[in-house]
Amino acid sequence: MKLYFSQNSPYARRPRLVLHEAGLQDEVEEEDLTPRAENDAVLFANGPGGKVPALITNTGAFIVESLLICRYLDDLSGNKLTPPQPEERDKAIQLEGTASVLMDTLYFRTHEGRRDESHQVSTVKEKDAKIAMATYDALNEAAADFGDTINLGIITTISALGYADWRHPSDNWRDGRPLLADWYERISNRPAMKLTAPIY
Ligand SMILES: N[C@@H](CCC(=O)N[C@@H](CS)C(=O)NCC(=O)O)C(=O)O
Incomplete structure (x- = not known):
């Protein structure tokens, strides 16, 4: 699994924090696309939006939108970042x-x-x-x-x-x-x- 981000994107920071706080470093590789103008090609090759964050899953899906990626990663961690009560x-x-x-x-x-x-x-x-x-x-x-x-x-x-x-x-x-x-x-x-x- 791979998470595309750029260091200063507040939207990309969300799933990055999920990844690190939930301990998913061994399951999800991170790739920094800073500076964006030089590195956007991989985003457009996979989907229409050209935005970070973006996640390529193990089944090959290309998921965008920070909220969805956070939910996806939290599920993967066994909901470590969602209170049970x-x-x-x-x-x-x-x-x-x-x-x-x-x-x-x-x-x-x-x-x-x-x-x-x-x-x-x-x-x-x-x-x-x-x-x-x-x-x-x-x-x-x-x-x-x-x-x-x-x-x-x-x-x-x-x-x-x-x-x-x-x-x-x-x-x-x-x-x-x-x-x-x-x-x-x-x-x-x-x-x-x-x-x-x-x-x-
Ligand atoms: N609603 C999106 C917003 C993502 C977004 O706007 N990302 C910015 C970086 S902070 C981006 O990639 N902008 C590039 C562009 O719009 O061309 C999310 O929650 O992931």
Whole structure:
């Protein structure tokens, strides 16, 4: 099995964290396609999207979309990253959804900001910034229960916040959100978090 990624993709960081936190290193090989422009051919040869992350399974399927790949890898691990209790499981899925919203809104804002000034829509950027702020607040509230648990929701939260630090440092997401900031500081020391962090 092979997982294609690029080091600074927040979407690719999710399944990479699943792979390393669930101990699937012997079953899934990783291939870094950075820099993307030079290495995209393998993605287009296998599917129409040309995006990372992408997984080639042992049966030859080419799976895209971070959420699907995370689920696939978690299944493979015997659901190591899904809490067995219904209440905890549902809370982890809720967290995964909230952090996915954050990741999408940050990513869209990055790309809106790259368009020519004259084509940028300030209301779109403002709406995305507002959603990001509300999402940081929701994550801060949820962080009261994070502890040192690792699950798919936690993994998505780390991937989104790591991207926020890189692309949207002026959001200052730590300001006024001490629970989230302290937890992130602690969890960032894990080897898998360090290995998959964006480099800039
Ligand atoms: N919804 C997709 C988004 C994946 C995505 O947008 N990946 C970016 C890298 S962060 C990419 O490969 N972009 C290249 C492109 O759009 O050409 C997922 O969750 O996997």
